[in-house]
Amino acid sequence: MAFDAKPIRINGVCYATLTLLGAYLSVYQSVVGQIAADFRLGVGLTGLVISFHFLGSFLLPILFGELGDHTGTRPILLLAFLLLTGGLLLVVVGHAPALFILATLLIGGGFAVVEGMMSGLLAIANPGRVNQVMNISQMYFCLGAVAGPFLAWGLEAGGFSWRINYLLLFVLFAVCLVWISRRALPPYQAAPIKGLYLKQLLQDRLFIVLLAAIFLYVGVEEGAAFWMTSYVDVTRSGAIPSALFLVSYWLGMALGRYLFSFIRSRFNTWLVGGLVFSAAFIFLFLFMHQGYWSLLWLFLAGFGFAPAWPVLMMQATIRGSQATNTAVGAMMALGAAGGMAVPFALGQLAEKTSLAEAMGLLLAVLAVLAILLLLAGIRRRTRSA
Numbered sequence: 001m002a003f004d005a006k007p008i009r010i011n012g013v014c015y016a017t018l019t020l021l022g023a024y025l026s027v028y029q030s031v032v033g034q035i036a037a038d039f040r041l042g043v044g045l046t047g048l049v050i051s052f053h054f055l056g057s058f059l060l061p062i063l064f065g066e067l068g069d070h071t072g073t074r075p076i077l078l079l080a081f082l083l084l085t086g087g088l089l090l091v092v093v094g095h096a097p098a099l100f101i102l103a104t105l106l107i108g109g110g111f112a113v114v115e116g117m118m119s120g121l122l123a124i125a126n127p128g129r130v131n132q133v134m135n136i137s138q139m140y141f142c143l144g145a146v147a148g149p150f151l152a153w154g155l156e157a158g159g160f161s162w163r164i165n166y167l168l169l170f171v172l173f174a175v176c177l178v179w180i181s182r183r184a185l186p187p188y189q190a191a192p193i194k195g196l197y198l199k200q201l202l203q204d205r206l207f208i209v210l211l212a213a214i215f216l217y218v219g220v221e222e223g224a225a226f227w228m229t230s231y232v233d234v235t236r237s238g239a240i241p242s243a244l245f246l247v248s249y250w251l252g253m254a255l256g257r258y259l260f261s262f263i264r265s266r267f268n269t270w271l272v273g274g275l276v277f278s279a280a281f282i283f284l285f286l287f288m289h290q291g292y293w294s295l296l297w298l299f300l301a302g303f304g305f306a307p308a309w310p311v312l313m314m315q316a317t318i319r320g321s322q323a324t325n326t327a328v329g330a331m332m333a334l335g336a337a338g339g340m341a342v343p344f345a346l347g348q349l350a351e352k353t354s355l356a357e358a359m360g361l362l363l364a365v366l367a368v369l370a371i372l373l374l375l376a377g378i379r380r381r382t383r384s385a
Helices: 007-039 044-059 061-071 073-093 097-125 129-159 163-181 197-201 205-235 240-261 267-287 291-305 308-319 323-353 361-384
Strands: none
Touching: 007 044, 007 097, 007 129, 007 163, 007 205, 007 240, 044 061, 044 097, 044 205, 044 323, 061 073, 061 097, 061 197, 061 323, 073 163, 097 129, 097 291, 097 308, 097 323, 129 163, 129 240, 129 308, 129 361, 205 240, 205 291, 205 308, 205 361, 240 291, 240 308, 267 291, 267 308, 267 361, 308 323, 323 361
16 A cells, blocks of 8 residues: 555544544543542552553554554554554453453553554654644644543533443544555655664663653653642542643643644753753642632643643654654653653652652652753763863
8 A cells, every 4th residue: 555645544543543642542431430439549559550551552652653654654653543442342341350450551551652653643643743743633632631531520410330431442542443454554764773773772872861751751641640639639629620630731731732832942941841841730739629719720720831742853863854753652661661750759649748749759750850850961062062
């Protein structure tokens, strides 16, 4: 099947899929309390269960990315879709905690490979405007994440089990699987590198900085998202549904990514500035507990996070242009490791202290990330002087 040169056709598939990925993730974040109650999990074990999605997302992207660059994108992408949809179906039909953990591993692995390869496809199909399409794609991801809590909230209000969310997502992802299987994909311009592409990428020190940065960033983003509703339940009155706090967070990020798609230069400055901006409003969210103001603080925190993922992934596709699947797969894996480590650490700290005190870890990680990016920028300017 020859590739159609009009990128809008592949862009539409990618945007639709990323919207569903965002919806899945925020549904999981919204129903994690119901899952914990169903399986009778304490706060520490809940943090462990949260991490299994990211464990799957850590294990598969590097392997599948390397395979994609050596054997072709299409079969690996379709396999990742099958893992994702199979995991969603297993959650629906299986009721044992062990089956849920297995299903979450499959979903997490398929999720990360699909998201990573979709990002790579957008970069290849849209040369010259990678920042724009990365931001637009992540805007759709965030809009899906905005819709997810409403879906979970509506089904819970209607008396449905949290598993119905997974059934609906299974159907929608199955439709996307059929859609992508009927589309021609843009060819990757892989160089004839002998051996493992990843080994070549790891010789680039800046690429290692990008891996460390995505680890820290995703850890903070997901640590905030997964524990936000529990934190709200502990510290705020019940006048505002806790799901609205999650919606506000993702909506701010969606708007930020749309606006950032118009930026054409000084990406690292916008990235570091956005992280500092977010840190300030996370601080206000943690220490000022007025309900409606807290919605604004989270909206602005999400807005500040907007440049982080697109800029880091854009830089990874540039540094790894000869092995895009492998480069993006490595970034997805390290991001997943951060998404696994920080929520788990928050759960463990909350058991020893309190959730309110444990959430301060987010500010500490943001400070380390900002310093890392500043130092990397200084070193690059020094070497080029």
